[in-house]
Amino acid sequence: DTGVSQNPRHKITKRGQNVTFRCDPISEHNRLYWYRQTLGQGPEFLTYFQNEAQLEKSRLLSDRFSAERPKGSFSTLEIQRTEQGDSAMYLCASSLYGVYEQYFGPGTRLTVT
Amino acid sequence: KNEVEQSPQNLTAQEGEFITINCSYSVGISALHWLQQHPGGGIVSLFMLSSGKKKHGRLIATINIQEKHSSLHITASHPRDSAVYICAVNSNTGNQFYFGTGTSLTVIP
Numbered sequence: 001d002t003g004v005s006q007n008p009r010h011k012i013t014k015r016g017q018n019v020t021f022r023c024d025p026i027s028e029h030n031r032l033y034w035y036r037q038t039l040g041q042g043p044e045f046l047t048y049f050q051n052e053a054q055l056e057k058s059r060l061l062s063d064r065f066s067a068e069r070p071k072g073s074f075s076t077l078e079i080q081r082t083e084q085g086d087s088a089m090y091l092c093a094s095s096l097y098g099v100y101e102q103y104f105g106p107g108t109r110l111t112v113t
Numbered sequence: 114k115n116e117v118e119q120s121p122q123n124l125t126a127q128e129g130e131f132i133t134i135n136c137s138y139s140v141g142i143s144a145l146h147w148l149q150q151h152p153g154g155g156i157v158s159l160f161m162l163s164s165g166k167k168k169h170g171r172l173i174a175t176i177n178i179q180e181k182h183s184s185l186h187i188t189a190s191h192p193r194d195s196a197v198y199i200c201a202v203n204s205n206t207g208n209q210f211y212f213g214t215g216t217s218l219t220v221i222p
Contacts, residue, residue: 033210042117042199042212043156056209091156100144100203102210104156 004105006092012111013082020078021108025094032075033102034067035091036060043091049075050097082112116140119200119213126220132187134216136200139181147174147185148199150215156199159185190220 005024013019025032030051035043046065047057051072061067064082069075079086089109093102117138126132138145147159160167160174162183167174171190176183187194200213 035210035212040214042201042214043210044212045209093156101146101158101161103158104148106153106155 004092004094004103006090006105006108008108009106010109010111012113015084015112016081018078018080019082019110020076021090021092021110022074022076023092023094023105024074025092026103027073028096029094029103030072030097031095032069033093033095034075034077035093037089037091037107038087046077079110082110084112086110087112115213116204116211117200117202117213119198119216121216122214123217124219126190126218128191128220128222130190130220132190132194132218132220134185134198134200134218136183136185136213137181138183138200138202138211140202140211141205142181142202143205144203145176145183146201146203146210147183148201150197150199152196159198187218190218192220192222195219 007022033048034046037043045058046061047067049069052069064080067077089107091107092105095102120135144163146161148156150156162176171188173186197215197217199215202211
C-alpha cells in the first residue's frame, strides 16, 4: 500500500481556466475527504464521500467546485472558472468507515495567476 | 468563530527544551487528533485520542473531555521536530473535521 496519492502536485493556471485534481485513497478505505488549506491556516473541510456517495458538502464549496468519486475508488475535484482566491493547497484524505483516523495525501498546490 | 483554537501560534525553542502546545475546542467530539505538517504540505497523523493520555516516543498527548482541552508535549525537543502542529476534532454530530490554525514550532540547535 502506497498511501494516499494526489495528482498533480502543483498546478499553475490562469484565471478563468478550469482545473481538475485527482486523489487515489488507500485501497480499502471507503471514506474520502477533500480539504483546502491557505497559507498560515489549518485545513478547511470541503466535502466527503462514503464509497461513491457524496454525503456532505461545505458552504465553502461554491457552484464552481464539483467533486466526484464515480466507482468509490479515486476521486476528482474540479474547479471551473478559477479565481485568484482559489489559490491554495488542496488536500485529500481517506479513512475506513467507523475508524476516525484519516490518512492524508501530499496535496495539490494550485496557483491561479 | 473557530471551533478549534490553538496556542501558541508560533513557538521557538532551544534544542532539548520541553514543549507544550495547547488546543481548546467548542463542539462535542468523538475524537481529537494531533497532526504534524512539514514544509511542502505533507500531513502526518501523530495521535488520535478520545480520553486520557497517549505516548509515542518523545511525544505525549493528553485530553480533558470535561474541559474540552488537549495538550501536545514534546520532551527533549530536537531541530527535526520543527513543523506545524495542528489540532483537529471529529464532531460527534456529523462527520466533519474541524481544524485549528496550527502552531508553528522551530527548534534551534
